[in-house]
Amino acid sequence: xxxxxxxxxxxxxxxxxxxxxxxxxxxxxxxxxxxxxxxxxxxxxxxxxxxxxxxxxxxxxxxxxxxxxxxxxxxxxxxxxxxxxxxxxxxxxxxxxxxxxxxxxxxxxxxxxxxxxxxxxxxxxxxxxxxxxxxxxxxxxxxxxxxxxxxxxxxxxxxxxxxxxxxxxxxxxxxxxxxxxxxxxxxxxxxxxxxxxxxxxxxxxxxxxxxxxxxxxxxxxxxxxxxxxxxxxxxxxxxxxxxxxxxxxxxxxxxxxxxxxxxxxxxxxxxxxxxxxxxxxxxxxxxxxxxxxxxxxxxxxxxxxxxxxxxxxxxxxxxxxxxxxxxxxxxxxxxxxxxxxxxxxxxxxxxxxxxxxxxxxxxxxxxxxxxxxxxxxxxxxxxxxxxxxxxxxxxxxxxxxxxxxxxxxxxxxxxxxxxxxxxxxxxxxxxxxxxxxxxxxxxxxxxxxxxxxxxxxxxxxxxxxxxxxxxxxxxxxxxxxxxxxxxxxxxxxxxxxxxxxxxxxxxxxxxxxxxxxxxxxxxxxxxxxxxxxxxxxxxxxxxxxxxxxxxxxxxxxxxxxxxxxxxxxxxxxxxxxxxxxxxxxxxxxxxxxxxxxxxxxxxxxxxxxxxxxxxxxxxxxxxxxxxxxxxxxxxxxxxxxxxxxxxxxxxxxxxxxxxxxxxxxxxxxxxxxxxxxxxxxxxxxxxxxxxxxxxxxxxxxxxxxxxxxxxxxxxxxxxxxxxxxxxxxxxxxxxxxxxxxxxxxxxxxxxxxxxxxxxxxxxxxxxxxxxxxxxxxxxxxxxxxxxxxxxxxxxxxxxxxxxxxxxxxxxxxxxxxxxxxxxxxxxxxxxxxxxxxxxxxxxxxxxxxxxxxxxxxxxxxxxxxxxxxxxxxxxxxxxxxxxxxxxxxxxxxxxxxxxxxxxxxxxxxxxxxxxxxxxxxxxxxxxxxxxxxxxxxxxxxxxxxxxxxxxxxxxxxxxxxxxxxxxxxxxxxx
Numbered sequence: 001x002x003x004x005x006x007x008x009x010x011x012x013x014x015x016x017x018x019x020x021x022x023x024x025x026x027x028x029x030x031x032x033x034x035x036x037x038x039x040x041x042x043x044x045x046x047x048x049x050x051x052x053x054x055x056x057x058x059x060x061x062x063x064x065x066x067x068x069x070x071x072x073x074x075x076x077x078x079x080x081x082x083x084x085x086x087x088x089x090x091x092x093x094x095x096x097x098x099x100x101x102x103x104x105x106x107x108x109x110x111x112x113x114x115x116x117x118x119x120x121x122x123x124x125x126x127x128x129x130x131x132x133x134x135x136x137x138x139x140x141x142x143x144x145x146x147x148x149x150x151x152x153x154x155x156x157x158x159x160x161x162x163x164x165x166x167x168x169x170x171x172x173x174x175x176x177x178x179x180x181x182x183x184x185x186x187x188x189x190x191x192x193x194x195x196x197x198x199x200x201x202x203x204x205x206x207x208x209x210x211x212x213x214x215x216x217x218x219x220x221x222x223x224x225x226x227x228x229x230x231x232x233x234x235x236x237x238x239x240x241x242x243x244x245x246x247x248x249x250x251x252x253x254x255x256x257x258x259x260x261x262x263x264x265x266x267x268x269x270x271x272x273x274x275x276x277x278x279x280x281x282x283x284x285x286x287x288x289x290x291x292x293x294x295x296x297x298x299x300x301x302x303x304x305x306x307x308x309x310x311x312x313x314x315x316x317x318x319x320x321x322x323x324x325x326x327x328x329x330x331x332x333x334x335x336x337x338x339x340x341x342x343x344x345x346x347x348x349x350x351x352x353x354x355x356x357x358x359x360x361x362x363x364x365x366x367x368x369x370x371x372x373x374x375x376x377x378x379x380x381x382x383x384x385x386x387x388x389x390x391x392x393x394x395x396x397x398x399x400x401x402x403x404x405x406x407x408x409x410x411x412x413x414x415x416x417x418x419x420x421x422x423x424x425x426x427x428x429x430x431x432x433x434x435x436x437x438x439x440x441x442x443x444x445x446x447x448x449x450x451x452x453x454x455x456x457x458x459x460x461x462x463x464x465x466x467x468x469x470x471x472x473x474x475x476x477x478x479x480x481x482x483x484x485x486x487x488x489x490x491x492x493x494x495x496x497x498x499x500x501x502x503x504x505x506x507x508x509x510x511x512x513x514x515x516x517x518x519x520x521x522x523x524x525x526x527x528x529x530x531x532x533x534x535x536x537x538x539x540x541x542x543x544x545x546x547x548x549x550x551x552x553x554x555x556x557x558x559x560x561x562x563x564x565x566x567x568x569x570x571x572x573x574x575x576x577x578x579x580x581x582x583x584x585x586x587x588x589x590x591x592x593x594x595x596x597x598x599x600x601x602x603x604x605x606x607x608x609x610x611x612x613x614x615x616x617x618x619x620x621x622x623x624x625x626x627x628x629x630x631x632x633x634x635x636x637x638x639x640x641x642x643x644x645x646x647x648x649x650x651x652x653x654x655x656x657x658x659x660x661x662x663x664x665x666x667x668x669x670x671x672x673x674x675x676x677x678x679x680x681x682x683x684x685x686x687x688x689x690x691x692x693x694x695x696x697x698x699x700x701x702x703x704x705x706x707x708x709x710x711x712x713x714x715x716x717x718x719x720x721x722x723x724x725x726x727x728x729x730x731x732x733x734x735x736x737x738x739x740x741x742x743x744x745x746x747x748x749x750x751x752x753x754x755x756x757x758x759x760x761x762x763x764x765x766x767x768x769x770x771x772x773x774x775x776x777x778x779x780x781x782x783x784x785x786x787x788x789x790x791x792x793x794x795x796x797x798x799x800x801x802x803x804x805x806x807x808x809x810x811x812x813x814x815x816x817x818x819x820x821x822x823x824x825x826x827x828x829x830x831x832x833x834x835x836x837x838x839x840x841x842x843x844x845x846x847x848x849x850x851x852x853x854x855x856x857x858x859x860x861x862x863x864x865x866x867x868x869x870x871x872x873x874x875x876x877x878x879x880x881x882x883x884x885x886x887x888x889x890x891x892x893x894x895x896x897x898x899x900x901x902x903x904x905x906x907x908x909x910x911x912x913x914x915x916x917x918x919x920x921x922x923x924x925x926x927x928x929x930x931x932x933x934x935x936x937x938x939x940x941x942x943x944x945x946x947x948x949x950x951x952x953x954x955x956x957x958x959x960x961x962x963x964x965x966x967x968x969x970x971x972x973x974x
Contacts, residue, residue, distance in 0.1 A: 007156040010194060011125060011139055014154070014236045018123045018142075022242045026124040026143070033131045035070040036179040041120055042073075042146030046097065049118050053095045060093065073099075073147075074179070081184030081255035081270065082149060099145055102250050103243065106326045120145050121242050127151075129180040136173065138180075142240065148186050149249070150240065155193040163198055166191035167210050176203040187253050188272040194230045196222060201270035209683055212496040213275050216488070219710035221495035239278070251317055252278065273313070277306055280486045281313045284459060285321055287485075288330050292323065293402045294454040298473035299461045300484035300712060303676050304498030307461055311336060311406055314459060318404045319379035331404040331457070333373075336382045338408035407460045409651070463490070463676075464669045464708050487711045491851075499679035502660075503705060504848045505690045508698055508940065509551075509950075541904055542584060544942065548694060549588035552641075552661045555692060557598065560659050561640065567685040570658035571634070573677055574643040577664035577695075577908050577938050579606045582645040583617050585663075589641060602641035605630050605648050646913065649674045655682035662693040665937010670914075671696070671704035695940025697954050702851065709851040720793055723804055726786045733779045735767045736810065738803070744813070745806035757813070764810075765817050776821055781924055783811045900942060901949065901963075908938045910971045931968045 019025055030038050046054045058065045069092065076090045086100040101119055104112035122143045128134055129141075142150040153166035170189060174181055181189075181203045191198040191210060198210040215234060217224045223231040238244060252273045259266050273281075280299060287297065301307050315334045323330050361380045362373040373381050460473045465484065474482035493499045552574060560570050574589075576582040582604055589602040605627070609618035619627035634642055634654065642648065642657075650673040657678050666674055678689040693701070740760055747757050768776060790808035909915060909931060918930040939953055953960050 007139075007154055007159060007161070010154050010156055010192075010230070013230070013233075014140065014152075015123055015125060017233075017236050018121075018240065023121045023123045023142070026122045028124055028126050028128055028137070031124060031127050031129070031141075032070070033129060033179070035074045036077075036129075036148060036185060037070060037073065038122065038124070038143050038146035038148075039066070039070060040146070041122060041143065042099075045099075045118070045120050045145040049101070049115065050097060053097055056095055057092055077147070077185060078179075078182060081268075082147065082187060083184070083249060083253045083255055083270075086144065086147070086149075086249055099147065100246075100249070103246050105320060105322055116246075119242075119246070121245070122146075130175070130178050132175070132178075141180075142245070144245075144249075148180060149245070150188055150190065151180065151186055152190045152192055155191075157193055157195060161193070163191050163193040163196045166193065167198055167208075170200065170203060170210075171206050171208045174203055176205055176208075183268060184255050184270055187249065187270070190235065192232060192235065194232060197232050197235050197275075199272060199274075201272050207684070211274060211498075214496070215275055215279075216492045219487075219489040219491045221492060234275075239275075248273065248278070252281075252313055271309065273309070274306060276301075276486075276488045277310045277313065280310060280488075281317065283486060284314060285317055288318060288321055288404070288457060289324055291457075292330060293404075293457050296458040296473045297460065297486075298465060298470065298475070298484040299459065299486045300463065300465055301461060301486075301488045302463050302490040302493040302499065302708075303679055304493040304496075304681065305463075305488045306498075307408070307463075311408060311461060315380050315404075315406055318406075318459075330402065332401045333378070334380045334404045334406060336380065336406045336408070338382075338384055401455065403456045405456055405458050407458060409462050464672050465712050466669055470712065484711065489710050490705075491709050494679075497683075498681060499676075500681060500686065500689050502675045502678045502689050502691060503701065503851070505688060506698060506701065506848065507690075507692050508696070509692065509694045509942075541900070542588075544900065544904070545581065545584045546588045546592075548661075548663060548941075549585055549592055552692065553589070553592050553596070553598075555661075555690075556640070556659060559690065561600070565658050565686075565688075566656055566682055569637065569656050569685075571640050571642065571654065571656045572659040572661060573648075573657055574602075574641060574661045575649060575664050575666075575674060576643060576645050577941060578911055579608075579610045579645045580612060581663065581908075582606055582643050583610060583612055583622070585643045586622055589643065599638065600640040601638055602643055603630060603634055603639050604643045606645040607647055649677070652677055653680055655680040655686065658686065658688075659690045659692070662691060662695060663941035665695050665909075665912075665934040665940065667696075667700060667704050667933040667937060669704075669708075671701055672708055675701070675705075693940055694942055695937045697936070697940060700936055700940070706851050723786065723789055723793065723801075726782050726789070727804070727807060730779065730782050730786060730807070730811075733768075733771060733775060735771070735779060736764050736814075740764070741806045741810040742803075744810045745802075748809060748813075761810075761814050761817055764814055765819075768818055773821070776818075780815070780818060780821065783815055787811050787815070905935075905938060905942070906967045906970070909935050909967065912938070928968055931971070932964050935964055935967060 015025070026038060026041065030040055032039050043054070057069055061068050072092050073085075073090060077085050080088075087102075089096060089098040089100075091097075101112075101115035103116045107113065120143075124141050124143065125139065126137045127141045128137045130136055138151050139154040140152040141148050142152075153169050155161040155163055155166045170191060176182070179185060183202045188199050188201055189203065190213065191200075197213040199213040200208055200210045202208070212221060213235070214221060215223050223234075225231065226233060229237075239248075252271075254271045256269050256271055257266050258269055280301070284297060284299075287295070299310075301310065315336055318331055318334050319329070321330045322328065361382065362369065362378040458473060460469070462469060465474070470482040470484070474484055476482055490499075494501045552572070556572055559565075560572065564570075574582075574585055576585055583606075586602060586604040593600065593602070604622050605619060609616050611617075619630065623630070623633070625633060630642075630648075631652070631654070633639060635656075649670070654677070657680070660675065660678055662674075675691065678691070680686075740763075744757060744760055768779065771779065787808050790804055912934045915927070915930050915934050919927040936953075939950060942950065953963065
């Protein structure tokens with residue numbers, strides 16, 4: 001007998017495994033197409049489990065029993081959906097019928113186990129589902145207690161048919177009006193061949209949307225080779241086995257209602273987990289069961305992974321998860337913390353809809369609410385990271401609670417002091433008599449309160465983990481690298497078409513400009529700082545912004561709006577490098593759109609208010625409505641442009657965003673997060689995206705994206721000996737003594753008054769003032785490095801160093817008291833002595849940026865060096881001449897280069913918030929790295945107007961280094 005290599009052979013393989021695992025076999029004549037049920041099997045289940053209730057219905061309805069009974073069940077499924085009917089049963093008059101027994105959480109309840117085992121799982125092949133077209137049949141249908149829950153169309157590539165043909169069959173040959181295919185009648189419809197699986201929960205004819213239900217292969221789409229069977233056998237060997245399917249019905253599948261904000265129309269959507277969602281939730285639950293509390297798990301899931309649903313499923317099931325003995329819950333409460341204010345409500349609404357019991361979910365905005373929720377037995381509490389420090393500040397003794405902390409976008413939520421405050425608040429323990437404790441005991445307690453407590457487990461979700469995030473939450477490998485616990489890659493999300501590839505159709509521009517001297521005399525200025533100011537002068541110049549605004553509007557009208565991208569609904573985001581630039585862009589857009597009589601408008605988004613030319617601007621005054629309404633208003637058809645300064649560069653999901661105009665330096669995680677605003681799918685209309693980048697090179701963007709394309713790897717852990725080295729160098733300055741810092745930490749932990757601590761700090765300040773200027777710079781640089789590195793390492797090191805803790809605490813209080821080390825601004829007045837000669841923007845070629853995903857992350861730098869820069873005084877004419885010599889390639893009399901390079905560009909970088917924060921809180925090395933990156937980003941914004949100079953900057957390494965050094969040295973100072 002030969003092997004059956006046909007479609008029928010696959011069908012028999014699936015059936016046989018299901019039968020071996022506990023399903024029973026039914027034949028297609030058992031199926032009733034009128035009521036979409038296996039009548040005999042349903043009655044058998046009820047006779048076995050609820051005979052008394054069934055007899056009451058039979059007696060009441062007499063000869064009409066079957067007609068009325070099965071119609072009632074069919075109507076209830078049509079109204080409520082199969083998920084709710086299976087979970088809650090139905091009522092027929094005074095009779096309540098259970099149609100599915102859930103699997104008990106504990107093995108101790110014998111009756112519940114017996115009830116669960118009485119469920120009848122069955123498989124039926126070649127099911128003739130329609131009375132209108134009786135010749136049509138489904139390859140396979142799975143039933144629970146006679147009710148259909150899963151349909152499958154099977155294909156075989158050996159016989160020249162694939163999963164694509166199965167999808168076509170569902171779309172073209174299956175009438176969505178048939179009872180079997182009505183929304184909510186079945187859980188899911190699978191299209192299957194021996195290599196791939198796709199699924200849908202609702203048939204809509206040719207508009208039916210099928211989603212991949214594959215494991216992924218080499219971080220991309222599809223399935224890996226299976227040495228023990230077919231590539232797709234995980235479907236029937238894992239997902240559709242009895243316990244798994246029962247779990248999906250009880251814990252994952254849900255018929256949700258969604259309300260359109262504009263039309264107010266309510267629609268229904270049946271949710272069935274994708275494979276990676278099902279896998280990660282189950283893996284995390286099992287780890288929590290085995291590990292208990294006090295652990296950390298990093299989940300790297302790309303945009304498009306359905307992270308909100310994954311978080312929702314995880315939250316609901318963590319609060320019910322039993323320990324390894326099956327007796328007690330692992331966690332008392334789950335706190336969901338999101339960094340994205342826009343998604344806070346979305347996640348809360350999601351969790352409430354998935355809740356099977358009322359009253360288990362609360363949204364906490366203050367500490368009293370958190371305590372109230374805990375005392376009231378609310379199991380899931382949702383908040384934002386902005387609210388969380390306020391919430392935990394006064395909660396008091398919570399060490400008797402066990403928490404699961406689910407963090408959305410972990411790299412944002414767990415930085416700096418927030419993590420320490422969070423850990424300390426949630427793990428606070430009863431104090432014993434302090435007099436019995438040594439100082440070392442107190443310090444150890446203090447350190448432990450800032451580490452991960454034993455009563456908290458972290459489940460950290462992010463698409464773009466930073467190096468510190470990987471070291472804090474990732475899993476350390478035998479080779480010393482760190483990896484996430486679970487990964488759904490950007491590569492797989494793109495290949496599976498859940499998101500779009502924003503690096504296709506990437507166009508860069510370069511700017512060219514020329515400056516001239518406007519004064520007769522030739523004053524001297526600090527050349528490096530002067531060039532920085534001249535650069536900023538060009539970048540914020542109204543002429544440059546208006547030119548770029550015209551390019552953006554021309555492109556949008558010609559390539560996006562008129563070709564009716566996204567069915568005529570496409571929108572664009574303009575990413576600017578400062579609030580002032582954003583305001584000027586808004587003015588330019590309003591002016592140009594009005595002049596062209598185009599019936600579309602631009603909105604602006606930024607935090608706070610800014611003054612420009614004597615007038616104060618904010619979102620409300622420029623948009624005509626409150627800032628919190630921007631996401632809602634931007635959905636309206638008339639608003640096609642959103643001009644942003646930092647705001648909405650992350651955490652803003654608008655699928656209609658098609659095009660981005662980048663006028664800001666982007667790099668690393670920020671580049672990925674910003675450009676990813678475009679990647680949300682909008683099927684079937686959104687087929688591509690477009691980026692016009694005036695600042696960044698294609699290579700810069702490739703380097704930023706590459707570490708996050710497959711899976712992000714941290715190459716090695718942070719070396720704690722760097723703290724020893726820093727401590728040695730700080731001690732050499734003799735600003736403090738060991739006894740002093742130990743006394744300060746003791747006073748601080750004991751809650752002493754400021755009058756006891758401050759005099760000791762002031763004595764250190766006086767010693768600092770006696771140091772030579774170079775040594776002062778060095779001390780401040782190393783002090784910042786020490787406190788930053790300690791803050792991170794104290795959370796992960798397995799041991800305590802009281803001397804480190806004492807020094808870090810002392811330095812944290814000392815640094816703000818140390819005098820600011822500044823020199824006079826010897827470039828003052830440079831802007832009054834120059835003007836913009838000419839300005840031109842040239843387009844470079846459009847390209848598709850290809851990623852390899854082979855780049856790892858290095859550990860966060862911990863040690864910086866302090867250097868003193870003496871101002872280099874030069875005559876204005878020499879500064880302009882050298883500037884134009886360096887940037888003079890292909891410059892004509894009409895080019896406006898000098899003003900850009902000598903004032904606007906430097907000033908743009910110097911005013912950048914990220915650079916200012918790095919300069920303030922980090923060391924010189926990190927400041928230089930950030931400055932260099934932002935310089936390139938800002939420069940790229942002007943590539944159209946300064947093409948030749950931008951080309952020289954990117955291609956001439958010697959010039960780029962010279963120019964970068966000049967600008968940085970002119971700005972960097974304490």
